[in-house]
Amino acid sequence: MKIVAVFPETPPNEKNSPLLSAEKALNLPSFFSGTGHEIVVLTDPGELDSRLEDMSVFICSPFYPAYLTRDRIERAGQLNLVITAGVGSDHIDLEAARKHHISVVEVTGCNVVSVAEHTVMSILILLRDFLEGHRQVVQGEWNLPKIGARAHDLEGKTVGIVGFGRIGQLVAERLSPFQVRIVHYDPLHPVSLHGSEPVSLEELIKTSDIVTIHTPLTKYTDGSFNRELLSYMKKGAYLINTARGKIVETDALLEALETGHLAGYAGDVWYPQPAPGDHPWRTMPNHAMTIHYSGMTLEAQQRIADGVKDILIRFIHNIPMKPENVIVENGIIKNTSYRVK
Secondary structure (H helix, E strand, O other), X not given: OEEEEEOOOOOOOOOOOOOOOOOOHHHHHHHOOOOOOEEEEEOOHHHHHHHOOOOOEEEEOOOOXXXXXXXXXXXXXXXXXXXXXXXXXOOEOHHHHHHOOOEXXXXXXXXXXXXXXXXXXXXXXXXXXXXXXXHHHHOOOOOHHHHHOOOOOOOOOEEEEEOOOHHHHHXXXXXXXXXXXXXXXXXXXXXXXXXXXXXXXXXXXXXXXXXXXXXXXXXXXXXXXXXXXXXXXXOOEEEEEOOOHHHEOHHHHHHHHHOOOEEEEEEOOOOOOOOOOOOHHHOOOOEEEOOOOOOOOHHHHHHHHHHHHHHHHHHHOOOOOOHHHEEEEOOEEOOHHHOOO
């Protein structure tokens, strides 16, 4: 069996390679050493085209995705299993995988704590205008009026959570001690938890001081935060996105920040990934963007490594997958997040 994986290469000046790197490759090469299974680790997603014909398993992370398009799937005649080393399978054409009876599995829950913490951090960084304060320190300034004109308390604000699955619920739980009003919109989870109350999307967008996105990227959420939806947000509101970059329309967000309709934007997700050097979000005003690493803490990487090994062992020994990890199986898209509008 040939396993092909795509991971980023550690730069030469870095002393340590993380588990999610080409050098470590989740420790899979040593784990399968001597078993007769071949593991090929690629550092350039474009190299995948030359490895399609004879691979049985494909692995990559959402932080450094190789896009498994319909064309690539149709050329991968021996492909049986696709593993997301993390959470989120939008880099895979799920309909093509379903049609060709290719299983798609992820490590559900591996990064929920990490992403929820990153989200809360992003909210605080934006509201307190932390980046301006840090910039002044680095550049030798001490301009209190400039930063005091934009810094806010989180207490008393309304936070709207779009998508109330595991991550959205953890965000609500972690925000509760800040004495905020929390609302959420999610047709799949219309329940009150952790002090959050379900509301319509319209009410959430129009009344929230902070909106944070935690939905998967599907054909229904792709570009859903467009110019019209952003215009309904409160003037001076903040938007956080640790879900997927393509959920937010690139030019519409840029316009909302440049006109001052939105006070700030933070997140770690882009489209495409890795983001090109001239991506307009890199230089837009009042943003606190990072590269896609919210779910890549050392603890999350270990959970991902353990989860991928478990999936591979189950596949090799014909043991059923954990149901919560399955996106596509036996020609059926089983994860409701990818099926329900």
